[in-house]
Amino acid sequence: xxETVVYMGQAHQHFLPPDENGVQYRRGMLCGDLTGTGKGxxxxxxxxxxxxxxxxxxxxxxxxxxxxxxxxxxxxxxxxEDPSKVVHFDDIRDNPNPPxxxxxxxxxxxxxxxxxxxxxxxxxxDKLVKWMGPHFDGVIAFDEAHTMGNALDxxxxxxxxxxxxxxxxxxxxxxxxxxxxxxxxxxxxxxxxRNLGYAERLGIWGKxxxxxxxxxxVDAMNKGxxxxxxxxxxxxxxxxxLQSRSLSYDGVKYDRLTHKLTDEQKFNYDTMAEAWQVILxxxxxxxxxxxxxxxxxxxxxxAAAASQFWGAEQRFFNQVLTSMQMPTILENMKKDLAESxxxxxxxxxxxxxxxxxxxxxxxxxxxxxxxxxxxxxxMIEFLNxxxxxxxxxxxxxxxxxxxAQLVKDSEGRPVEDPAAxxxxxxxxAKINSMRIIPESPLDQIVNTFGHDAVxxxxxxxxxxxWQKDETGQLRRKLQRHGESGAKRDIxxxxxxxxxxxxxxxxxxxxxxxxxxxxxKNQDQRSFYAAQPGWRADNxxxxxxxxxxxxxxxxxxxxxxEVEDIPGHKRFMTSIARRLDQLGSLGRGQRQTGGGGLFxxxxxxxxxxxxxxLYKLWEDMxxxxxxxxxxxxxxxxxxLYKENPEGGKPPIPxxxxxxxxxxxxxxSTGMQKRLFDEFDERHKQRVERxxxxxxxxxxxVNYPAESLK
Numbered sequence: 102x103x104e105t106v107v108y109m110g111q112a113h114q115h116f117l118p119p120d121e122n123g124v125q126y127r128r129g130m131l132c133g134d135l136t137g138t139g140k141g142x143x144x145x146x147x148x149x150x151x152x153x154x155x156x157x158x159x160x161x162x163x164x165x166x167x168x169x170x171x172x173x174x175x176x177x178x179x180x181x182e183d184p185s186k187v188v189h190f191d192d193i194r195d196n197p198n199p200p201x202x203x204x205x206x207x208x209x210x211x212x213x214x215x216x217x218x219x220x221x222x223x224x225x226x227d228k229l230v231k232w233m234g235p236h237f238d239g240v241i242a243f244d245e246a247h248t249m250g251n252a253l254d255x256x257x258x259x260x261x262x263x264x265x266x267x268x269x270x271x272x273x274x275x276x277x278x279x280x281x282x283x284x285x286x287x288x289x290x291x292x293x294x295r296n297l298g299y300a301e302r303l304g305i306w307g308k309x310x311x312x313x314x315x316x317x318x319v320d321a322m323n324k325g326x327x328x329x330x331x332x333x334x335x336x337x338x339x340x341x342x343l344q345s346r347s348l349s350y351d352g353v354k355y356d357r358l359t360h361k362l363t364d365e366q367k368f369n370y371d372t373m374a375e376a377w378q379v380i381l382x383x384x385x386x387x388x389x390x391x392x393x394x395x396x397x398x399x400x401x402x403x404a405a406a407a408s409q410f411w412g413a414e415q416r417f418f419n420q421v422l423t424s425m426q427m428p429t430i431l432e433n434m435k436k437d438l439a440e441s442x443x444x445x446x447x448x449x450x451x452x453x454x455x456x457x458x459x460x461x462x463x464x465x466x467x468x469x470x471x472x473x474x475x476x477x478x479x480m481i482e483f484l485n486x487x488x489x490x491x492x493x494x495x496x497x498x499x500x501x502x503x504x505a506q507l508v509k510d511s512e513g514r515p516v517e518d519p520a521a522x523x524x525x526x527x528x529x530a531k532i533n534s535m536r537i538i539p540e541s542p543l544d545q546i547v548n549t550f551g552h553d554a555v556x557x558x559x560x561x562x563x564x565x566x567w568q569k570d571e572t573g574q575l576r577r578k579l580q581r582h583g584e585s586g587a588k589r590d591i592x593x594x595x596x597x598x599x600x601x602x603x604x605x606x607x608x609x610x611x612x613x614x615x616x617x618x619x620x621k622n623q624d625q626r627s628f629y630a631a632q633p634g635w636r637a638d639n640x641x642x643x644x645x646x647x648x649x650x651x652x653x654x655x656x657x658x659x660x661x662e663v664e665d666i667p668g669h670k671r672f673m674t675s676i677a678r679r680l681d682q683l684g685s686l687g688r689g690q691r692q693t694g695g696g697g698l699f700x701x702x703x704x705x706x707x708x709x710x711x712x713x714l715y716k717l718w719e720d721m722x723x724x725x726x727x728x729x730x731x732x733x734x735x736x737x738x739x740l741y742k743e744n745p746e747g748g749k750p751p752i753p754x755x756x757x758x759x760x761x762x763x764x765x766x767x768s769t770g771m772q773k774r775l776f777d778e779f780d781e782r783h784k785q786r787v788e789r790x791x792x793x794x795x796x797x798x799x800x801v802n803y804p805a806e807s808l809k
Contacts, residue, residue: 105132105143106150108344113282118308126275127238129283129302131246131337135347136288136645137615144242145176147284148204152182156239157202160229162212162271163244168611169206177204193232194225205229209248213270226270230277238280243271243299245610246285252298253319268299275301289641294322294330303342305333348648352655358433358629360426362665362769369539370666371768373421376480376532377414378766380488381739383528384410387521388489400505409487411739411762413479418765420450420476422663423632424539430629430661431549438600442657443624445602445614447643448543448559449634476541477532484529490521542631543603556590556599557582558614560607597622606634609643616653625654631661667776668764705783709790710757713783717775718752726778737771738763 112130119125134140148159161173169189178184190207193199207229215224223231233239243249252268275283283302290297297305298315305318312318322329337343362370388403434444492508492515508516539545547555562583587608593599594614600622602614616623626647633640647656663669721731732750735741740753740763753759760779764772 102139102143102146104346105134105140105344106146108341109147109282109284110150111341117302117304120307124279126279126302127282128304128342129285129300130341131285131287131290131300131303131343133287133290133343133345135345136642137348137649138346139650140244140286140288141172141176142179144244144284144286145173145180145182147242147282148177148240149180149182151240151282158233158237159204159239160233160241160274161204161206161244162242162274163206163208164248165611166208168244172611173204173206190225190229194228199232205232209267209271212274213266226273226277229274233278233281236280237278238282240282240284241274241278242284242286244286246271246287246299247289247296249299250293250296253295253315255295264298271299272301288645289639295319303337304340305337348650353648354655354657356657356659358429358659358661359664360429360661362425362663366425367665367769370421370425371770372535373417374766374768376528376535377417378737379531380480380484380528381410381766383524384489387518387524406487406489407739409483413483413487414766415762416450417476417479418668419632420479420541421539422666422669423448423450423542424476424545426631426661426663427539427542427545430631431545433659434546434550434601434627434629437627441624442627443594443600443602443616443622444627444629445604445647446546446629446631447604447609447640448632449606449639450632476539477535480532481529484525484532488521488525488528490517490525491515492518546601546603550601554599555601555603556594557603558587558591558594558608558612559603559605560587595620595622597624600624604643604646606639606643609639609646612646613649614646615649615656616647617649618651618653623653626656627659628656629659629661665769665773666765667772668761705757705761709786710783713779713786714757714760715752716782716786717779720778722749722752729774729778734775737767739766 109130109132112128115128116125117128132140132143134143144161148161151159163173169187174184174187177187186203188200188203188205190205190211193205207225211225212229213225216222249265249268249271251262251265252272254263275281285300285302290300298319301315304310306312306315312321322333325332334343334345338345384406385403388406430446434446437444493505494508495503495505498504510516540548543557543559543561547557562581590599590602591608591612591614594602595617604614614626616626628644628647630640630644644658720726721729721734724731732741735750735753738760740755740759742750742753744750755763764775767775
């Protein structure tokens with residue numbers, strides 16, 4: 102941490118050029134050290150350095166309230182200082198006589214808040230700035246600074262996503278104190294270029310830089326790709342504005358655990374894909390009848406239903422594939438336990454909502470053994486809440502434009518179409534009759550090893566477990582868990598009373614699960630990225646829970662994949678790309694983002710992949726690929742659109758992410774055929790790019806034969 106303190110002090114000696122309003126801000130620094138390196142101590146050390154120079158007011162902004170005692174006061178006290186000097190924001194919020202000095206602890210959620218009863222009252226940000234005073238020159242330490250990542254409005258496929266209030270509050274705090282000594286601390290500072298928009302004190306954009314505005318910087322980086330991001334990070338390092346250290350990875354092992362679907366699983370998957378195909382087909386036909394023949398109304402209704410359909414489909418198959426791969430993971434976990442390794446499994450979906458819905462629907466005389474907690478709920482929930490059953494009509498607005506609106510009855514309620522309702526109910530009945538959908542992965546683990554052997558730090562408030570009743574019979578019982586249960590489980594895991602830990606995002610920051618020499622359970626950790634999700638920063642934070650300082654044994658990391666489902670790459674490629682960007686922006690080298698768990702082939706969100714996909718569509722449209730009829734394939738993938746000029750449908754514009762997502766909804770055989778054709782063209786493109794020297798490989802190591 103001492104190195105960070107020195108670099109922070111050096112950066113804080115300089116000011117950025119005046120902005121367009123003539124305001125000159127003190128330069129800040131980004132500490133992008135990976136998890137486990139002691140950023141909390143670095144924050145405390147930076148503040149202590151300034152405290153000893155006579156600056157007695159400082160601010161720490163972080164994610165969680167419980168870090169006040171568990172981390173911030175502890176770190177300050179460990180440096181030999183009085184922990185009472187660390188004060189909670191509540192102690193100054195409405196205090197007419199607040200302390201004249203101290204380190205104020207505040208969370209991002211609190212910082213963005215205000216009195217809901219009196220909107221005209223000063224906000225929490227205003228109250229903090231008032232305590233700081235007009236000439237504040239102390240430290241503002243943004244812990245877990247990536248919380249401010251969404252600092253810019255941006256366009257998505259479904260409209261505009263606005264900047265988060267937490268990010269805007271963080272930026273407001275920086276601007277309110279131009280002389281403040283700002284430090285950004287995060288192991289995952291940015292997974293997208295726009296996520297770096299909060300870091301206004303680094304001097305990346307603005308006067309006397311290559312980028313006049315924040316937006317121009319983002320646009321340039323998006324065009325320049327990973328190589329441009331790496332250059333920016335290396336430039337920041339060279340100027341002392343970025344530090345990105347990590348623990349040694351010597352002895353850390355990485356491997357892949359590939360699950361091969363059984364014939365039964367393939368049949369089950371194909372049956373589920375067929376069910377989604379039925380929904381898709383029925384949805385298209387129902388929408389035509391609901392619109393009354395109006396193309397405007399049909400377009401509006403279809404757009405509303407499509408986004409809901411594909412979102413539900415993606416969540417469903419993500420959960421199904423995670424569940425299907427569990428037999429291989431469970432067998433590997435048994436080997437771990439037999440060889441004195443302690444498994445940690447990371448999931449992004451705990452099925453908490455599905456469990457709550459199932460319990461809410463439970464009949465009074467229904468046994469808990471009969472409750473269905475499989476991903477089936479996602480499909481039925483879509484049909485109940487989002488399948489189109491309401492009639493639409495066309496109307497002409499005051500400007501003469503044709504528009505669409507829901508048909509409503511005399512009481513203002515949307516009018517349902519009986520045929521659409523009947524079609525929906527029939528599909529729900531068929532889905533309910535399917536008995537092939539696997540149970541949730543968390544339940545598979547608990548049921549295999551027993552709840553007494555599995556610690557859970559997932560945030561689930563309740564779970565269904567099997568316990569023996571007074572007669573010795575196994576019965577399903579509802580077990581309340583919550584935060585107190587999670588804390589007991591974490592303690593049991595540290596003590597070795599429970600050797601398996603289930604982990605989700607709620608406990609992926611601020612907690613240690615490594616083989617710490619100070620705890621009883623010092624077994625090697627075996628970490629499974631069973632369901633890494635979409636957020637690379639969350640996944641990397643979770644991975645960092647098992648590799649930290651003072652560990653007795655280096656961890657073993659497993660990346661889990663399903664061999665027979667090319668659509669599974671949809672989940673792999675997005676996080677692999679974001680980890681590449683995280684490595685590029687945070688450390689100046691893309692390969693460092695995933696810590697060795699992912700490789701270049703996992704990222705298909707590249708120019709070569711996009712070009713290969715377009716070539717595949719062209720060849721299919723030209724009917725040069727046997728067995729893949731163009732129009733029929735597009736309909737199965739939900740990509741069919743009529744050509745307004747007549748003739749064959751136009752080539753889809755959705756790109757590689759959409760293609761991989763849509764693969765999930767077709768049979769395993771169809772997926773393999775389509776992906777094989779794509780993969781063949783992709784390999785040719787990559788080989789050509791390598792030969793031409795145009796492949797973006799980022800920072801490359803060239804071994805020298807001699808140093809003379």
